[in-house]
Amino acid sequence: MPSDYGTTPWEGLPERVTIWEVGPRDGLQNEAAHVPVDVKAEFVERLVQAGLATVEVTSLVHPRWVPQLADADELLRRLPRHDGVRFPVLVPNERGLDRALDLGVTDVAVFASVTESFARANLNRTVAESLEMFAPVVARAREAGLGVRGYLSMCFGDPWEGTVPIEQVVAVATRLRELGCTELSLGDTIGVATPGRVVAVLDALSAAGVPVEDTAVHFHDTYGQALANTLTALRRGVTTVDASAGGLGGCPYARSATGNLATEDLVWQLNGLGIDCGVDLGRLVETSTWLATELGRPSPSRTVQALAANGASRPHHNRGEP
Numbered sequence: 001m002p003s004d005y006g007t008t009p010w011e012g013l014p015e016r017v018t019i020w021e022v023g024p025r026d027g028l029q030n031e032a033a034h035v036p037v038d039v040k041a042e043f044v045e046r047l048v049q050a051g052l053a054t055v056e057v058t059s060l061v062h063p064r065w066v067p068q069l070a071d072a073d074e075l076l077r078r079l080p081r082h083d084g085v086r087f088p089v090l091v092p093n094e095r096g097l098d099r100a101l102d103l104g105v106t107d108v109a110v111f112a113s114v115t116e117s118f119a120r121a122n123l124n125r126t127v128a129e130s131l132e133m134f135a136p137v138v139a140r141a142r143e144a145g146l147g148v149r150g151y152l153s154m155c156f157g158d159p160w161e162g163t164v165p166i167e168q169v170v171a172v173a174t175r176l177r178e179l180g181c182t183e184l185s186l187g188d189t190i191g192v193a194t195p196g197r198v199v200a201v202l203d204a205l206s207a208a209g210v211p212v213e214d215t216a217v218h219f220h221d222t223y224g225q226a227l228a229n230t231l232t233a234l235r236r237g238v239t240t241v242d243a244s245a246g247g248l249g250g251c252p253y254a255r256s257a258t259g260n261l262a263t264e265d266l267v268w269q270l271n272g273l274g275i276d277c278g279v280d281l282g283r284l285v286e287t288s289t290w291l292a293t294e295l296g297r298p299s300p301s302r303t304v305q306a307l308a309a310n311g312a313s314r315p316h317h318n319r320g321e322p
């Protein structure tokens with residue numbers, strides 16, 4: 001069904017995009033206030049009901065590292081499972097993988113850094129040591145039949161090191177694929193990327209034999225570039241995009257860094273381009289509006305704000321809306 005503002009397909013773009021929703025993990029791990037596990041479980045369920053089929057729900061790290069996600073096991077036990085819906089979780093090491101396997105998780109993600117500074121800050125290891133730590137995690141996860149995503153943080157810029165050389169991205173991506181990761185996600189952790197750099201990184205990865213169809217993008221919106229970067233990546237053949245409902249999130253190591261690309265803003269763009277993503281924008285906006293109330297502050301998503309200002313949480317101009 002066309003939207004009130006028209007649907008205009010554009011050559012060179014995919015027909016379908018998979019949204020990898022990271023709000024419950026990347027978003028809520030940055031919340032200063034405690035978010036009760038009931039609220040998290042309801043958030044995930046609402047996201048699923050809005051049509052998000054891949055929801056990264058939590059991280060099985062030691063609670064000392066990320067106290068906001070200390071309830072990971074309980075959350076995973078509570079979540080109702082749905083056919084065709086995946087709940088990936090981050091695992092830093094074999095202990096995290098053991099927990100994931102005990103909890104019946106089907107998809108995990110390891111999180112590598114492209115820069116030494118962030119590897120040290122986030123994992124207390126060098127880049128090489130962290131990749132070594134991930135090797136048995138990825139191998140055992142694959143043996144158990146799990147999907148394994150490899151995150152690459154700081155692919156475009158680093159708060160300590162500045163511009164990140166593209167060869168470092170290629171080297172870490174190549175190693176993660178050798179370890180057996182089934183998919184990679186290129187993180188702009190502090191949100192400094194611009195479209196030309198996105199093209200340069202994606203082209204360098206293609207030239208090194210990293211298939212674009214197994215590569216996702218993960219943009220933060222610090223400088224308002226996340227949607228432009230995403231569109232650029234889609235035109236380069238990327239079909240999986242990470243986003244966070246309501247634009248939740250940030251980066252503890254760069255105070256100015258804002259949340260991820262807001263899922264609503266992404267869905268608005270995809271709808272306008274006639275690209276199917278399976279998400280009901282109205283239900284998603286309702287979810288982010290509800291969560292903003294629970295968190296006690298407004299959502300930074302432009303789409304959520306625009307629809308709220310128009311006095312409607314269910315947009316009449318969303319594709320598929322009556």
Ligand SMILES: CC(C)C(=O)C(=O)O
Binds near residue numbers: 026111151152153187
């Ligand atoms: C740490 C990883 C997973 C991340 O969220 C990022 O780089 O933004």
